[in-house]
Amino acid sequence: MxxxxxxxxxxxxxxxxxxxxxxxAYPGTPSTEILEEFARYPNVYAEWATNxxxxxxxxxxxxxxxxxxxxxxxxxGLNVAADAFFYAxxxxxxGGLVIVSADDPAMHxxxxxxxxxxFGKFARVPVVEPVDSQExxxxxxxxxxxxxxxxxxxLLRITTRIAHSSTPVELGERREGPPxxxxxxxxFEKYVMLPVNARKRHPVIEERIRKLTEFAETFPFNRIxxxxxxxxxxxxxxxxxxxxxxxxxxSVLKLGMTYPIPPRMVREFVGGVKRAIVLEELxxxxxxxxxxxxxxVEGKSIFSGIGEMDPRLVREQAIAAGLxxxxxxxxxxxxxxxxxxxxxPVLCPGCPHRGFYVITRKLKLPINGDIGCYTLGALPPLNSxxxxxxxxxxxxxxxxxDKAGSPERNIAVLGDSTFFHTxxxxxxxxxxxxxxxxxxxxDNRVTAMTGHQDNPGTGRTLQGQETKEIxxxxxxxxLGMDHVHTVNAFDLREVERxxxxxxxxxxxxALVVRGECALLPEARKKYVPLRVDEERCNGxxxxxxVGCPAIVKRPDGKASIDPxxxxxxxxxxxxxxxxxxxxRAQVLEQSEG
Amino acid sequence: MKSMDFIVVGVGGQGTLLASDVIAQVGxxxxxxxxxxxxxxxxxxxxxxxxxxxxxxxxxxxxxxxxEADFLLAFEKLEALRHVDWLKPGGVxxxxxxxxxxxxxxxxxxxxPSDERFLAAFRAVTDRLYLIPSLAVAxxxxxxxxxxxxMLGALSALLDVDEAVWRAAIEERVPPKYVExxxxxxxxxxxxxx
Numbered sequence: 001m002x003x004x005x006x007x008x009x010x011x012x013x014x015x016x017x018x019x020x021x022x023x024x025a026y027p028g029t030p031s032t033e034i035l036e037e038f039a040r041y042p043n044v045y046a047e048w049a050t051n052x053x054x055x056x057x058x059x060x061x062x063x064x065x066x067x068x069x070x071x072x073x074x075x076x077g078l079n080v081a082a083d084a085f086f087y088a089x090x091x092x093x094x095g096g097l098v099i100v101s102a103d104d105p106a107m108h109x110x111x112x113x114x115x116x117x118x119f120g121k122f123a124r125v126p127v128v129e130p131v132d133s134q135e136x137x138x139x140x141x142x143x144x145x146x147x148x149x150x151x152x153x154x155l156l157r158i159t160t161r162i163a164h165s166s167t168p169v170e171l172g173e174r175r176e177g178p179p180x181x182x183x184x185x186x187x188f189e190k191y192v193m194l195p196v197n198a199r200k201r202h203p204v205i206e207e208r209i210r211k212l213t214e215f216a217e218t219f220p221f222n223r224i225x226x227x228x229x230x231x232x233x234x235x236x237x238x239x240x241x242x243x244x245x246x247x248x249x250x251s252v253l254k255l256g257m258t259y260p261i262p263p264r265m266v267r268e269f270v271g272g273v274k275r276a277i278v279l280e281e282l283x284x285x286x287x288x289x290x291x292x293x294x295x296x297v298e299g300k301s302i303f304s305g306i307g308e309m310d311p312r313l314v315r316e317q318a319i320a321a322g323l324x325x326x327x328x329x330x331x332x333x334x335x336x337x338x339x340x341x342x343x344x345p346v347l348c349p350g351c352p353h354r355g356f357y358v359i360t361r362k363l364k365l366p367i368n369g370d371i372g373c374y375t376l377g378a379l380p381p382l383n384s385x386x387x388x389x390x391x392x393x394x395x396x397x398x399x400x401x402d403k404a405g406s407p408e409r410n411i412a413v414l415g416d417s418t419f420f421h422t423x424x425x426x427x428x429x430x431x432x433x434x435x436x437x438x439x440x441x442x443d444n445r446v447t448a449m450t451g452h453q454d455n456p457g458t459g460r461t462l463q464g465q466e467t468k469e470i471x472x473x474x475x476x477x478x479l480g481m482d483h484v485h486t487v488n489a490f491d492l493r494e495v496e497r498x499x500x501x502x503x504x505x506x507x508x509x510a511l512v513v514r515g516e517c518a519l520l521p522e523a524r525k526k527y528v529p530l531r532v533d534e535e536r537c538n539g540x541x542x543x544x545x546v547g548c549p550a551i552v553k554r555p556d557g558k559a560s561i562d563p564x565x566x567x568x569x570x571x572x573x574x575x576x577x578x579x580x581x582x583x584r585a586q587v588l589e590q591s592e593g
Numbered sequence: 594m595k596s597m598d599f600i601v602v603g604v605g606g607q608g609t610l611l612a613s614d615v616i617a618q619v620g621x622x623x624x625x626x627x628x629x630x631x632x633x634x635x636x637x638x639x640x641x642x643x644x645x646x647x648x649x650x651x652x653x654x655x656x657x658x659x660x661e662a663d664f665l666l667a668f669e670k671l672e673a674l675r676h677v678d679w680l681k682p683g684g685v686x687x688x689x690x691x692x693x694x695x696x697x698x699x700x701x702x703x704x705x706p707s708d709e710r711f712l713a714a715f716r717a718v719t720d721r722l723y724l725i726p727s728l729a730v731a732x733x734x735x736x737x738x739x740x741x742x743x744m745l746g747a748l749s750a751l752l753d754v755d756e757a758v759w760r761a762a763i764e765e766r767v768p769p770k771y772v773e774x775x776x777x778x779x780x781x782x783x784x785x786x787x
Contacts, residue, residue: 004617004627030632108632132628132655165630165655166617238655245653312658332660334678335717338710340671341703343604343695345640381700544700549639552694553701564737 002168007158010133010169011072011100012037014140016044019177020070020098022062023047024055026421027450028074029109030163031102035072036453039462043174048453048462051391051421052077056084056099060153063093064191066181068144072100075116076390080422082119085153089123090201091191092151095178096144099125100156102163105281106308111371111390113307115283120155120259124205126212127155127259128221131240133167135221139256142221144177150208150215157258159281161238161308213260221256224269231323232273234266234286234297239279242314246324261289270295277302277323281309347376349550350523350567352444352489352515357384358546358575359496360411365503368401370394370414370423373449373517374442377413381547385413392422398437399430409503413440416472417447417455424479430508431480438502439481439510441472442489444517452519472512481510489515492574518567528568528584532559536580543572543581596625596649597752598657600679603668604693605639608741611766612666613644615745618762620648623754630655641672666748668727668741669693674706677714684719687747687786689727689740723747723786730781739778742767746782756783 005013011034015023023046025035039046049055052073059071073081078101088097101119104110120127128143130136136158143154189197216222231250235243236258243252253269255261258280270276270290278287278299287299302321303314318324347354357377360367361384369375369385370393378385387397398412414423419441430437447453454460459469476484483505487494495513502509516523529550539557550565551572561572561581573581582590599616603609613629620627631644645657659679665686667673673688680686697703715722727743734743742763749759760776767775 002621004614004621004629160632161630161655164632165628166614167628167652167655168621168626241653241655310656310658311654312661315658330658330661331682332678333682333718334660335714337674337677337714338706340675340706341695341697343639343641343671343675345605346696348639381696381702541701544702547696547700549696549699552699557701 002170004166005133005137005169006033006164006166007130007133007136007162008033008164009037010137011140011156011158012041013169013171014137015070015098016041017137017172017174018141018144019068019175020140020144021045021067021177022059023070023072024049024058025072026050026052026055026077027447027453028052028077028102029450030104030160031072031074031077031100032450032453033163034100035462038070046462048455050456052081053084056081056088059097059099060084060088060093063095063097064185065094066178067095068177069095070098070100073102074110075101075103075114076110076112077101078116078119080391085119085125086123087193088153089125089205090193090198093147093153094181094185096147097153098140098143098147098156099153100158103157103159103282105159105161108160113282115285116155116157117258117285118283120157124209125153125155126150126257127157128257129157129237130162130256131237131254132162133165133169135256136162137169139221142219146212146215150212152205152208152212159237165238209260213263216257216260216262217264219257219262222262222265223254224265225252225254226272227251229272230274232269232276233279234269234276234290235279236286237281239281239309242309242311243279245311246314246318255286258286259289261286263293266290266293267295270297275323279303279314344379345376346379346547346549347373348518349548349565350518350527350569352513352517352569353377353442354382354546354548354569355490355492355571355574356440356442356495356513357382358571359492359499360384363496363499363503365411365499366401366406366408368394368398368410368412370412370418372415372418373444374413374415381545391418392426395423395426395430395437395439398439399426399433399435402436403433409436409438411438411440413442415448416441416443416445416457417453419472420456420470427476427479427481427510435508436506437508439508441476441510441512443472443512443514445514446517446520448517448519452517476510476512481508483507483509484512485509486512486514489513490569490571492571518569523567526568527566528587529563529566530561530568530570530573530584531582531587532561533580533582534558536578538578538580540577542575542577546572546575548572596647596652597664598662599646599664599666600657600662600676601644601646601666602672602676603642603741604672605642607642607668608738609642609644609668612741612745613646614766615759615762616646616748618765619754619758620646622758622762623648625649626652628652628655641675643676664748666744668744670711671695671706674711674714677718680718682718683721685721685723685751686715686719687723687725687744689744690724691728725782725785727782730785731778734778734781735774739775742775742778743782743785746779746784747786749779750783750786
């Protein structure tokens with residue numbers, strides 16, 4: 001029986017079927033669902049780690065102990081985990097280790113579109129890439145086998161389009177992986193990467209890649225599909241699907257392993273067609289590997305290396321390059337719709353971050369932001385974030401601006417989970433180096449942006465167990481903050497007073513702005529939609545500037561509140577100068593009366 | 594029916610993803626291969642959402658090219674208009690007759706496109722536009738949240754797939770305690786289009 005599974009669900013299924021015992025990850029779109037799904041299977045251990053580097057270390061430790069292990073992350077997560085990735089390549093493992101990198105061409109929810117196949121080559125780690133969910137599942141098993149056979153971690157690289165496309169998958173049963181080794185391996189030369197040992201390991205991993213190159217020649221996920229010999233397409237990942245769709249008669253070399261590539265198979269293929277092209281998303285990775293064999297292929301000169309491919313784009317670029325006749329063009333109608341108002345993601349109605357940004361906008365404070373829902377505070381009408389680069393960057397960047405003598409008091413703003421991820425070492429750095437940065441933790445009690453994952457602050461683990469709930473205030477003090485204050489995120493006056501005090505003080509301080517995410521089940525129970533007193537509202541527009549989807553401008557210019565959207569957070573009511581928006585207590589009083 | 598391509602659009606939170614799950618499941622149930630593709634992450638944050646569903650004897654690309662969709666199923670009018678160019682000339686558009694103004698509009702900074710603009714754009718592509726009062730029907734049935742399934746009912750009336758396959762797909766995809774409500778919504782939607 002075939003079941004429709006997303007690539008992420010299929011990887012989770014594969015990990016379970018092929019005996020993965022331990023998996024660790026930090027949530028990140030488009031990878032998050034892999035661990036969420038995996039955690040639901042029986043007889044497995046799955047955890048949310050505090051960041052990707054920790055997650056990969058955990059998986060490596062489990063693999064050292066002899067179990068099959070997995071770590072999953074979004075592409076930029078592998079930057080965080082790169083140190084671990086490289087030493088794991090050097091040491092090898094005992095039980096199979098697969099690392100899933102979910103790349104994000106088109107940057108649907110990322111700050112860049114780096115191609116992580118480069119990491120594979122960089123660290124001498126083999127890279128496998130599925131073309132659909134079935135292969136995503138199967139390649140988990142193949143990767144674990146390769147890992148054990150060649151004593152190497154394996155990078156399973158997917159993209160958003162594989163992660164979030166659902167295609168039919170044949171389900172199998174669980175095959176238990178190896179049990180833990182009776183004793184932890186004590187192999188000084190293999191697992192202790194002192195220079196003296198590392199120097200001996202380097203030739204070992206170079207030799208491993210040579211053996212893998214040979215292995216790739218018969219790896220069943222690499223295959224030639226001979227067709228018309230005028231055109232030959234080398235392809236991998238989701239681009240394989242576009243190749244089959246747009247060039248149904250062409251010859252195709254499908255690579256399930258993109259590093260290392262199989263030289264003889266590639267030579268046979270390129271030599272067997274009149275014109276050889278490479279169809280791959282993002283970097284000319286396979287293209288360059290083929291060119292290093294001394295073979296001529298075309299790739300990025302035809303198909304863009306920026307953004308995501310789709311069938312129309314591939315067809316049009318192929319026509320432009322003369323690969324398809326002009327008659328292949330599919331015309332379509334693009335009606336003139338004029339300019340349409342955009343619908344970017346916005347802070348939800350009742351979001352605990354909104355009030356904070358209303359105040360920072362008012363105080364005109366320079367904000368160094370971070371990665372999470374609260375990055376949306378950068379967008380109109382709040383316009384209240386000035387920098388945002390990567391996870392945990394806010395504090396270090398603010399500190400750098402401070403040390404550079406920037407005349408304004410720089411603020412660092414980050415969420416609860418991001419603080420645990422990479423904020424903590426940066427805050428310690430501020431304290432140690434006598435910085436003056438004001439650090440604000442927007443604590444909404446959950447890892448929200450990726451879809452409500454637990455973290456060390458929530459008191460619950462990925463597999464639903466209760467655990468200790470790490471408190472911010474003692475943690476911030478322990479990291480060297482002498483001034484730690486906590487305010488209610490929904491009380492604008494309190495937020496403003498605390499920020500003004502922090503700015504006045506000539507020392508570093510930390511502020512916890514606490515308010516639970518409005519989408520949490522507990523928060524939902526407390527919704528009380530507010531109302532506008534039509535008599536009092538004069539249409540001044542102040543409430544529109546809080547940027548809440550629940551506040552609607554009526555044709556007469558006055559405000560009204562959509563009762564289906566409003567949660568009753570009262571941010572707008574506090575902003576209204578004419579007290580025209582009724583507070584929860586007033587609404588409740590009226591409805592009782 | 595050899596192959597069929599659907600673009601499903603709406604606003605995050607409207608049930609776009611569930612609807613496309615059901616359509617893909619129906620394709621499988623009808624004995625075809627089916628693929629579905631969408632982007633998660635921002636969907637819950639009230640953003641514009643698009644999902645691709647394809648049925649066929651053999652389906653390769655999970656994505657549909659612009660101007661190549663047989664059906665555009667839209668849960669909101671502005672999103673329908675934004676994605677009108679995905680529809681192939683003469684394709685079928687089923688649009689929930691509901692406006693959800695984005696913040697730029699509700700805060701008075703931009704205008705919601707007029708019905709004239711909406712109709713003119715669709716007329717340029719197709720004469721097969723169905724405006725469905727699905728929100729009102731959903732509320733009659735018992736909950737605004739089954740709006741998406743009313744739309745599925747309407748879609749089902751235009752496709753040559755056994756109604757039982759649709760019902761089975763809905764039963765599989767919605768939580769057990771809401772199955773009955775959703776099937777009623779489906780039934781009403783199915784009656785809206787002839």
